[in-house]
Amino acid sequence: MNPAGPDELLSTGIPGLDTILGGGLTPHRIYLVEGEPGTGKTTTGLQFLHEGLRCGEQVVYITLAETAQELSAVATSHGMPTEGLHIHEVLPTEDLLAAEQQYTTFHPSEVEMATTLRLILGVVEELKPSRIVLDSLSELQLLADSPLRYRRQVLALKQFFSTRQCTVLLLDDRTASASGDLQVRSIAHGVIQLDHLVKEYGAERRRLRVVKYRGRSFLGGLHDYNLVRGGLLVHPRLVAAHSRGIKERAQCSTGLPKLDLLLGGGIEQGTSTLIVGPPGTGKSSLAAQFVAAAIERGDRAAMFLFEESASNMLHRSDGLNLRMREATEAGALTIQQVDPAELSPGQFASAVCRSVEDGARVVVIDSLNGYLNAVPDERFLTTHLHELLTYLGQHQVLTILVGVQQGMLGGTMSSAMDASYIADNVLMLRYFEDDGAIRQAVSVFKKRGSAHERTIREFSLTPAGIQVGEVLRGYRGLLTGVPLPLAGTPGAGLHG
Numbered sequence: 001m002n003p004a005g006p007d008e009l010l011s012t013g014i015p016g017l018d019t020i021l022g023g024g025l026t027p028h029r030i031y032l033v034e035g036e037p038g039t040g041k042t043t044t045g046l047q048f049l050h051e052g053l054r055c056g057e058q059v060v061y062i063t064l065a066e067t068a069q070e071l072s073a074v075a076t077s078h079g080m081p082t083e084g085l086h087i088h089e090v091l092p093t094e095d096l097l098a099a100e101q102q103y104t105t106f107h108p109s110e111v112e113m114a115t116t117l118r119l120i121l122g123v124v125e126e127l128k129p130s131r132i133v134l135d136s137l138s139e140l141q142l143l144a145d146s147p148l149r150y151r152r153q154v155l156a157l158k159q160f161f162s163t164r165q166c167t168v169l170l171l172d173d174r175t176a177s178a179s180g181d182l183q184v185r186s187i188a189h190g191v192i193q194l195d196h197l198v199k200e201y202g203a204e205r206r207r208l209r210v211v212k213y214r215g216r217s218f219l220g221g222l223h224d225y226n227l228v229r230g231g232l233l234v235h236p237r238l239v240a241a242h243s244r245g246i247k248e249r250a251q252c253s254t255g256l257p258k259l260d261l262l263l264g265g266g267i268e269q270g271t272s273t274l275i276v277g278p279p280g281t282g283k284s285s286l287a288a289q290f291v292a293a294a295i296e297r298g299d300r301a302a303m304f305l306f307e308e309s310a311s312n313m314l315h316r317s318d319g320l321n322l323r324m325r326e327a328t329e330a331g332a333l334t335i336q337q338v339d340p341a342e343l344s345p346g347q348f349a350s351a352v353c354r355s356v357e358d359g360a361r362v363v364v365i366d367s368l369n370g371y372l373n374a375v376p377d378e379r380f381l382t383t384h385l386h387e388l389l390t391y392l393g394q395h396q397v398l399t400i401l402v403g404v405q406q407g408m409l410g411g412t413m414s415s416a417m418d419a420s421y422i423a424d425n426v427l428m429l430r431y432f433e434d435d436g437a438i439r440q441a442v443s444v445f446k447k448r449g450s451a452h453e454r455t456i457r458e459f460s461l462t463p464a465g466i467q468v469g470e471v472l473r474g475y476r477g478l479l480t481g482v483p484l485p486l487a488g489t490p491g492a493g494l495h496g
Contacts, residue, residue: 010131010167013051014044016234016350017192020210020219025190027130027167030158032137032184034172035194039206040227041171042066042074044194045133047231048169050080052131060086060129062120064139067091078231088123090116113143117153124164132161135171137184151183158187189214194225202341208234224346235346238353240390249449252398255293258468262442262457267425268449269361272389272399274368274419277429279404281440282461284308285320286427287364287400289466292322294362294398295332301362302334302355304348306370310335321465334360340373345384352388356395363392367402368419386422393424424448429459432481441478442468 009024018024025031033041049059063071068087075082116139124132137154144150161168170184185191191211196204207222225234249268253260260266267273267290275283291301305313313335317324327333334355338348348371352363365371372381392399401423420426426446431438442459444452456478458469475483 013047029189030168031190032188039194058129059131132168137172138175224344235350238349262453264450264452270393270396271424273425274401274423275427276403281429295327299361300359302360303364364400
């Protein structure tokens with residue numbers, strides 16, 4: 001198979017990175033991949049070359065620091081075949097350790113630099129590859145005795161590679177320049193920056209940014225990525241504006257007739273509904289009811305659980321006669337247990353988007369508090385959530401968010417994260433005291449899709465399922481938890 005033509009784009013072989021780059025790399029250009037040791041530069045280079053092998057191209061990895069054996073071990077650890085992958089070592093020999101080999105008159109740049117460049121040019125002339133990875137530029141920079149000489153050598157390499165129809169990735173580990181190599185940045189056709197941050201608890205946070213890409217538009221900003229078996233897995237930053245559209249929204253039943261009355265007929269497709277209330281009021285059970293209703297009408301659903309395990313959720317649903325286990329076994333429902341210590345916003349958004357691409361029409365995020373605890377250092381968490389909800393709305397997905405409030409009774413209850421202004425609908429569950437018993441109530445505080453009841457109805461969990469009762473009339477202060485009878489109303493309690 002022939003290499004890509006001048007008007008075609010080369011795939012990097014990295015899931016998500018081609019999307020950020022607007023389709024891939026312009027062929028026959030030099031690109032810089034920079035990052036500190038451990039960010040995945042070598043793996044990036046191997047994935048780039050492996051994609052070339054898959055397309056039938058001639059590829060070569062020129063290493064100035066690691067041995068061919070070490071690189072082959074890295075490729076094997078990621079499950080990449082090494083057949084056809086030419087690894088060419090340009091390394092100092094053991095003779096360099098001998099005393100007679102130490103330079104006294106000449107600077108290393110005058111001897112080793114010329115030898116190194118000659119070896120690099122020789123392997124390119126011999127193999128005539130279409131894809132090249134040069135690892136790493138720090139070795140060349142250290143060999144050069146001045147920034148001017150280093151820049152001229154890189155310019156000469158650029159000219160040499162361009163005349164040989166090569167697409168080149170230059171890897172730079174920044175060990176020779178603490179502030180990054182601006183010399184090569186100005187020369188390269190594109191620059192990809194890899195970075196990783198160490199959190200106080202949990203896995204490292206890895207992020208990617210395209211610094212420049214001449215002649216093409218790309219998705220700017222920081223994008224999360226994971227380094228897993230198989231290589232880099234990039235999660236492009238979610239931009240809801242890319243999928244905007246105006247569509248009619250059908251109204252969906254919750255499966256509970258009196259809750260439908262409270263909601264003005266049901267919940268509209270493409271809207272987000274926030275269910276809030278203190279612990280134990282039945283928020284997760286109500287979210288499961290929305291899922292069960294969706295499955296009953298033939299839709300697929302996905303649930304993302306932060307606190308509760310999938311087994312506990314299924315067991316609780318069995319007790320409410322919601323038949324979630326059958327839906328899971330049939331493939332109509334997918335449940336993903338999210339590990340908060342390993343999560344990044346981009347990774348979570350990608351998982352939600354994949355569920356939508358797989359056909360999910362209802363998505364449950366349980367809970368926002370777990371999401372917040374998973375990324376406590378995120379300054380723009382609300383923005384992440386807004387983009388995600390906008391994306392889901394534009395794909396006609398009904399989204400259910402669960403928010404836990406601190407406190408049990410009264411108006412002092414608060415939420416760690418206020419998403420009520422982002423959500424289209426807000427359902428509120430409350431405890432209230434009546435005749436020596438604690439009971440529950442449900443009300444709709446906000447609904448953008450249609451008019452709704454301004455009443456408060458009784459809410460209960462029974463072995464037969466969730467029950468929404470009649471309007472609780474004749475009392476005031478239900479939301480405080482301690483209702484009082486209205487003037488002229490017999491105070492016989494609400495249970496009658």
